[in-house]
Amino acid sequence: MSGGHSTYTPSTGIEKWIDARLPLPRLVYDSFIAYPVPRNLNYAYTFGGILAIMLVSQILTGVVLAMHYASATSLAFDSVEKIMRDVNSGWLLRYMHANGASMFFVAVYIHIFRGLYYGSYKAPRELLWILGVIIYLLMMATAFMGYVLPWGQMSFWGATVITGFFTAFPIIGDPIQQLLLGGFAVDNPTLNRFFSLHYLLPFMIAGVVVLHVWALHVTGQTNPTGIEVKSKTDTVPFTPYATVKDGFAMVLFFILFAYFIFYMPNYLGHPDNYIPADSLKTPAHIVPEWYFLPFYAMLRAITFNIGPIDSKLGGVLTMFGSIAILFLVPWLDTSKVRSAVYRPWYKLFFWLFVADAILLGWLGSRPAEGVYVVMAQMATLYYFVFFLVIMPVLGLIETPKRLPNSITEAVLAKSKGGAVPAGATAAPETKG
Template sequence: MSFPWAKQYEPKAPLMRYLDEKLPLPRFLYNAVGGGYPVPRNLNYWWNFGVLAGFCLVLQIVTGVILAMHFAANAGVAFNSVEHIMRDVNWGWMLRYAHANGASFFFIVIYIHIFRGFFYGSYKAPREMVWLLGVVIFLLLMATAFMGYVLPWGQMSFWGAKVITGLFGAIPIVGEPIQIWLLGGYAPDNAALNRFFSLHFLLPFVIAGVVILHIWALHIPGSSNPTGVEIKSESDTIPFHPYYTAKDGFGLGVFLIAYCLMVFFLPNFMGHPDNYIPANPLSTPAHIVPEWYFWPFYAILRAFTADILFVPAKLLGVLAMFSSILVWFFLPWLDKSPVRSGHYRPVFKKFFWVLVVDMAVLFYCGGAPAEEPYVMLSQIATAYYFLHFLVILPIVSMIERPNPLPFSITEAVLGSDDKAVMAANATPAT
């Protein structure tokens, strides 16, 4: 977003002046994350998670590239190559634990980032494209994480691949050919492992490209803020650097403390013990579960246990699982409220917290055995999940009466904002 009061980049050193003239990379960085990018002055720590997600992506790419140097994408030796990394490669144990736990922390950060967007209406105009690209990033991240989970070729890796790819077989006519194409055969084997390894290595760089588009789309309208009120004057903003670089640095420090505690003291806490058993196609685990970050969608998949109108339950579960994420694409148009922030929407705020509880139930049921009462709880939670987005949210957005909004961001932070009032009065009515 272009602000007339934004500081302009003025290189002083001869080398920087030359570089700015021939390849204006310093100017680009200054305008993107430096003093030349004014941001709302009232951003809280919930806005740290975008930077943390970027850090997690870099962490996963760096550790993943190094691990790929030692991993053998062959069904006969993949499990042993992981053990080789853990036991024989210098610092291999740390790299492997950093990568595995980095995936879990990446999803923790992403889920918080998404629910912050739900509450503060980050999907509303003029930031619809920012939101849509964010959902694309989440889908790519899920695909990357699933393929990465298969690579160690342990029991849960093998059977997780068999179950998840088997879902495509539920699609009429084209389902089975797609499943065979994905696996390179009729069951997970060497061809599937090679394909998943190639895609797992490639997709993070695709994600990085979409992240660049995500940030680019964000800079056009500018950052949102906890009030949902747009910037009206210079007093509403402060430079991104040094104010928010310092704030993001503090958040990153807290994140790294929690991350390092997990890597060094509880490295297998978020993993599954069956994945330390080599894959055996003839021995089915008693309880097949994906990684924890897939649990809510796995619960939605398993919630359908009976055919409806001659539509198989398995197909209904597959459609519901994918629809549970695809519905996010339509949020900018499902929520018709002119007010963005949940702080000023009392009815919306109550239903938001019900949704949080509902997601917690789906998380719990997704990791539980496929038996009662977990199946029934999954069905209730799934029904409410779709009810929230497709029925409750549109109705609430049309009938609720929001609380009064502050005139400007500065008024919400400091009280009266004479500069914003004068600027508004001086702007011709349109």
């Protein structure tokens, strides 16, 4: 899917002149028009395009907001209110940017779960998956630093708590925290650092996204069957087939996005952030944004010492480990079958994992006391067991269903409402 001679033919003199010097139209044509994609892609595969549009939206709204924002502790809160009240369409820009971050994470979580379900991380797509995890890490850093900028109560205390995590590390912890803060406490240097990084990181994300798309076009798109493309009949041109499907999914997604912007713009935020930051008044419950809550629950789940590791350091290591483990997924899954469609036991454990992640998110919003702590500990345990035990062991002992011989065969069998023909191979593919 990644190779092949270009079929682009310049139709005008200007196109011929440009193509001979900088073949950008040819690149666009080959990548987004004639590029072959599996003919059985479903709507779970549309979130890559949605994420690209959301990234552009976040960058554009962020650049305009930065023109009116003042990164000083004495001015930041008032500058945000000025944007809301005095800047033309400032309220819309701010709500688009704030809710856009949440929509960005909604789309990326669905994108990640889709990858885990259909085995999109398996060879030869390991680097594609790793680049995706790097994008996710950059998104988390960008979102955290952006949450500090309004300089409300939750912004200030969230920054205080999160940067305090690094003090759990012996020797290097305090210097790292002081480097982030620009001093010994969250103050004006901290705000300046976070504003600078919040402005820079989205452009770094865009650069890694280019590499991500490049890697995708080299290895080719996966599909719900997990079977590699074997002939031209297994594919269709990206345009119009994939573009129409992507466009329809984007319309539905942006209807949801618009609903939050116009009808419940503050639903996903915290009311305490409309109170100016005050270092002398601690909020009753300090909680991060909803997309960080599963990791926050894991952090607080470690209430006991593990040998020489105290509970604070254990919680921080668990939280960072829950993200770091994603880099190892291509090698933890030992099954030769990609798609969970043909793996009944993996499918069961996968949906339990999805429920577990949602439960962790809910527990992250609860007080760290009583039964909530016990539930968080059990949910955290399953999170790591899924990757470190279930994935490796299940791939060795699970008996998968029969695989179709080709994507076309699977599509035809599905369109007829029947099972895969009896002649389909029972042997799983060994290629990635």
